[in-house]
Structures are given as structure tokens and as C-alpha cells.
Amino acid sequence: DxxxxxxxxxxxxxxxxxxxxxxxPISEHNRLYWYRQTLGQGPxxxxxxxxxxxxxxxxxxxxxxxxxxxxxxxxxxxxxxxxQGDSAMYLCASSFDKETQYFGPGTRLLVx
Amino acid sequence: xxxxxxxxxxxxxxxxxxxxxxxxxxxxxxxxxxxYKQELGKRPQLIIDIxxxxxxxxxxxxxxxxxKTAKHFSLHITETQPEDSAVxxxxxxxxxxxSEKLVFGKGTKLTVNP
Numbered sequence: 001d002x003x004x005x006x007x008x009x010x011x012x013x014x015x016x017x018x019x020x021x022x023x024x025p026i027s028e029h030n031r032l033y034w035y036r037q038t039l040g041q042g043p044x045x046x047x048x049x050x051x052x053x054x055x056x057x058x059x060x061x062x063x064x065x066x067x068x069x070x071x072x073x074x075x076x077x078x079x080x081x082x083x084q085g086d087s088a089m090y091l092c093a094s095s096f097d098k099e100t101q102y103f104g105p106g107t108r109l110l111v112x
Numbered sequence: 113x114x115x116x117x118x119x120x121x122x123x124x125x126x127x128x129x130x131x132x133x134x135x136x137x138x139x140x141x142x143x144x145x146x147x148y149k150q151e152l153g154k155r156p157q158l159i160i161d162i163x164x165x166x167x168x169x170x171x172x173x174x175x176x177x178x179x180k181t182a183k184h185f186s187l188h189i190t191e192t193q194p195e196d197s198a199v200x201x202x203x204x205x206x207x208x209x210x211s212e213k214l215v216f217g218k219g220t221k222l223t224v225n226p
Contacts (some may be wrong), residue, residue, distance in 0.1 A: 042216025098207045099144045103155045
């Protein structure tokens, strides 16, 4: 499968724990995006990278959230001290042309 | 910032009928408008997109129209089939402003009844 991949697909954690998600973009895409989707809503932008540079962060991305793309390939999204309100689907997308964004299958997070 | 409104939130049609979903956007500088289809538990899948220099685009049974003056765009699905049942999201993007984030509508749940 040459599409965007994400791991894990599901994560259950207890409130206060840290979690880390990984995204592997389509190989020739230099742009990588993170979105969050809650039930019944469209995806909401969190942050994006061009190569290894993080170029924009949403106000939704509190200081408990951090994202990296160290070598301009895969990316990780870490949430520290998780809260129940962090429960959502975390989607990654990649692009080669600033516009056409292809999504991964997402990581569904449940914080108990 | 950009705001995208999408209507209706749910739409039920009979197989073979047409379905139309409408979106409005607030930022006149937005110039790229994709539509995504999301089946239950699956990733959003890009099905068609349109750029602001084009008024209409068609791909088999799917078409999108754009009215820049009124700041609205629509998805048209003809000859609907049960496999068209899904949630459809519209989105808008304004890349020239330096932002590359897609702003999504809240989605339309389409049900095609056999």
C-alpha cells in the first residue's frame, strides 16, 4: 500500500498518560499535516510540516501537544498528560502541491 | 479566518436519484475547494476538487460547481447508488496567505436507499 499510513490505529489510555502517534506519508510528498476529527464533525487542522520544518500550528494545539518530523519523512504527534477531551480521531495527510491532501486511516484515541 | 458552512447535514435519496450538497465559505481569497467522502471507520477520500479559475468540473457521476461571487460551491451526484452512502465533507483552502490548512464543513450524511 503506497498511501499514507498511521500507527497505531487505536489507542486506549488513562487520563494523565502520554501517547505518541506515528504517520508515514506518501514517499514523494514533502508536506505533512495533522488534523483532529471528533464524532459528527469535519477534520480540524492542528499543524503542518514542509520537509522537517513545522510551519503552522493551530490554537487547538495546546502546549501538551508536540509534533515532529525529524528527517522530513515520517512524523510523530505526542500528547502529554492526556485529558478526556483529547479523545478523537487523529488524522494525518500528505501532499506534494500545497493543495491536494491525501489522508491516512487515522489513529482513534480514547482517554478513560 | 475561513469558515465553511455545509448543508444539509443529512440527505436521504432513492437509488437512481440525484443528490446535491451545498457549501458556503467566508474568505474570498480561498481558491481551492476539495470534496471528501468518508465511509464509516475509514479515511476521508478525495473524490473531486475545483480551483477558483474554473466554474464547473465533472468526473463521471460526480460534478462540482463554484460560484466565486456568491462564495458557494456544490457537489452533485447523479444516478446515485447504495455504495455512494457515506459522509461527504467540503473544504476550502487559501494557499497564497501562507496557510495550507484545509477548513472543513461539518459534513453531510448521505443515505442512498435501494
